[in-house]
Amino acid sequence: xxxxxxxxxxxxxxxxxxxxxxxxxxxxxxxxxxxxxxxxxxxxxxxxxxxxxxxxxxxxxxxxxxxxxxxxxxxxxxxxxxxxxxxxxxxxxxxxxxxxxxxxxxxxxxxxxxxxxxxxxxxxxxxxxxxxxxxxxxxxxxxxxxxxxxxxxxxxxxxxxxxxxxxxxxxxxxxxxxxxxxx
Numbered sequence: 524x525x526x527x528x529x530x531x532x533x534x535x536x537x538x539x540x541x542x543x544x545x546x547x548x549x550x551x552x553x554x555x556x557x558x559x560x561x562x563x564x565x566x567x568x569x570x571x572x573x574x575x576x577x578x579x580x581x582x583x584x585x586x587x588x589x590x591x592x593x594x595x596x597x598x599x600x601x602x603x604x605x606x607x608x609x610x611x612x613x614x615x616x617x618x619x620x621x622x623x624x625x626x627x628x629x630x631x632x633x634x635x636x637x638x639x640x641x642x643x644x645x646x647x648x649x650x651x652x653x654x655x656x657x658x659x660x661x662x663x664x665x666x667x668x669x670x671x672x673x674x675x676x677x678x679x680x681x682x683x684x685x686x687x688x689x690x691x692x693x694x695x696x697x698x699x700x701x702x703x704x705x706x
Contacts, residue, residue: 532653539552555694648689
């Protein structure tokens, strides 16, 4: 059976944007984010974090730092009753590490999810605060929701008018509420 999924940016969408987070103690959930994810999970959505972490290639953090930050995020969400189905990250930065197929908006991280899960991309959503999240949705045939948390306020106005997201939401909770009202 094919599942619906939310492919979620991490920094600025689920947790407060703080630049390159390498310390798990710096992870702080955005108000309402856990509630939105819990709501989506109870309505049958699989939940995947899809995150560019170029700080690794830039030498600002290690992959172990990324794993520890992701574990902290998982712990904070679990306290709110949310279980993620997976976390994928891209440690590359093309000008330093060369081209890759996983850095958003490329679909490599999504393809890794698809190898382990039966997901209907046409019934799925990419939710994030950056234009590249919208581009990822376009590249995989999913719907795009841009949140006004993190960089969203700055990036939504810079979007190409022909490539607007399907919806612009105040935050992750309002994005999920919109999805549930319009499915």
